[in-house]
Amino acid sequence: xxxxxxxxxxxxxxxxxxxxxxxxxxxxxxxxxxxxxxxxxxxxxxxxxxxxxxxxxxxxxxxxxxxxxxxxxxxxxxxxxxxxxxxxxxxxxxxxxxxxxxxxxxxxxxxxxxxxxxxxxxxxxxxxxxxxxxxxxxxxxxxxxxxxxxxxxxxxxxxxxxxxxxxxxxxxxxxxxxxxxxxxxxxxxxxxxxxxxxxxxxxxxxxxxxxxxxxxxxxxxxxxxxxxxxxxxxxxxxxxxxxxxxxxxxxxxxxxxxxxxxxxxxxxxxxxxxxxxxxxxxxxxxxxxxxxxxxxxxxxxxxxxxxxxxxxxxxxxxxxxxxxxxxxxxxxxxxx
Numbered sequence: 001x002x003x004x005x006x007x008x009x010x011x012x013x014x015x016x017x018x019x020x021x022x023x024x025x026x027x028x029x030x031x032x033x034x035x036x037x038x039x040x041x042x043x044x045x046x047x048x049x050x051x052x053x054x055x056x057x058x059x060x061x062x063x064x065x066x067x068x069x070x071x072x073x074x075x076x077x078x079x080x081x082x083x084x085x086x087x088x089x090x091x092x093x094x095x096x097x098x099x100x101x102x103x104x105x106x107x108x109x110x111x112x113x114x115x116x117x118x119x120x121x122x123x124x125x126x127x128x129x130x131x132x133x134x135x136x137x138x139x140x141x142x143x144x145x146x147x148x149x150x151x152x153x154x155x156x157x158x159x160x161x162x163x164x165x166x167x168x169x170x171x172x173x174x175x176x177x178x179x180x181x182x183x184x185x186x187x188x189x190x191x192x193x194x195x196x197x198x199x200x201x202x203x204x205x206x207x208x209x210x211x212x213x214x215x216x217x218x219x220x221x222x223x224x225x226x227x228x229x230x231x232x233x234x235x236x237x238x239x240x241x242x243x244x245x246x247x248x249x250x251x252x253x254x255x256x257x258x259x260x261x262x263x264x265x266x267x268x269x270x271x272x273x274x275x276x277x278x279x280x281x282x283x284x285x286x287x288x289x290x291x292x293x294x295x296x297x298x299x300x301x302x303x304x305x306x307x308x309x310x311x312x313x314x315x316x317x318x319x320x321x322x323x324x325x326x327x328x329x330x331x332x333x334x335x336x
Contacts, residue, residue, distance in 0.1 A: 002126045003053075003081065004110040004273045005046060010128040011277055012253045013159045016121040018145050018152035022067045025113060026078045028147050030064035034083040039104060041084035041140050046274065048081065052106050059083050059106065073240075074282050077114035079274070082140050083107070109137055112277060121145075122160045124281050128253055161252035161285050168292045169194060169228035170221065171299050174307040177212045183294055184287035185238035192245070193232040196220050218311035237284050241265075244276065244284055252285055 002010050034042030036058035044062030052060050070076040085104035112124040138156055145152040180188040191210040197203040206217055220226045232247040245260035261276045
């Protein structure tokens with residue numbers, strides 16, 4: 001269980017094709033509170049009393065979700081919290097009670113729903129656990145939206161902020177050493193950790209700060225069969241005047257720690273999580289994707305080749321000409 005309030009926030013972003021509007025969705029949320037009788041999941045708000053979360057208890061008093069109006073920073077959106085229960089196997093062996101929820105812990109998942117364009121919505125949910133999503137969150141979201149529009153389609157594998165190209169991770173490694181000002185108001189301060197995998201799905205993880213002089217990283221960069229991602233990065237975003245320390249996945253989802261997110265303006269601790277989720281979803285990750293796309297032609301045609309060449313030089317440990325070309329006959333990289 002996670003939510004958008006405290007600690008480590010795990011976020012998946014999906015697309016919904018529907019004619020349902022935000023006021024109708026908020027109204028339906030208000031009509032579907034959780035029910036302890038039968039342990040039926042239902043909706044409340046992130047501003048409900050959180051004392052019962054994780055405990056053996058009935059649902060908290062729930063408020064009615066409303067549409068948060070459009071602002072300069074974000075589109076209008078509905079903010080809701082789905083309450084549900086999960087069994088505790090240990091407690092089940094010891095609890096003597098006829099109550100159906102006696103050995104069930106109250107959980108919650110937060111949702112941020114906004115309009116993408118006419119006929120589609122963007123939904124950010126506080127989970128990256130696909131089993132949880134399939135078992136509880138997608139059915140609840142589908143039931144909610146289809147109660148307004150019976151033809152609605154929940155596209156769990158389609159994200160409006162999908163990074164699309166795994167090469168973006170190698171691009172970030174290059175820009176970290178060459179020019180960390182990415183454009184779109186973003187500065188790449190650090191790549192704290194990055195994962196790689198080969199065609200056989202064998203993975204490697206480089207943590208404790210990425211150092212481009214490390215031979216193991218240089219070897220991965222020069223291996224054409226290696227694909228990077230996800231990565232834990234630290235980005236400063238000029239418009240929000242904030243620094244975000246987060247892990248970004250290829251689908252545009254992310255995890256972020258509220259304690260590692262720093263805004264210049266002061267705000268309540270509980271507000272930092274929601275602010276970070278909104279800023280990353282609506283501004284920072286789309287800006288990162290746009291920066292990569294703007295640099296893509298130069299990266300693919302020139303910078304990528306030069307970056308690999310520099311890493312080859314590092315592996316050889318000699319200062320030789322880094323202007324490498326691909327041989328037309330054998331496909332090997334050779335000096336020009």
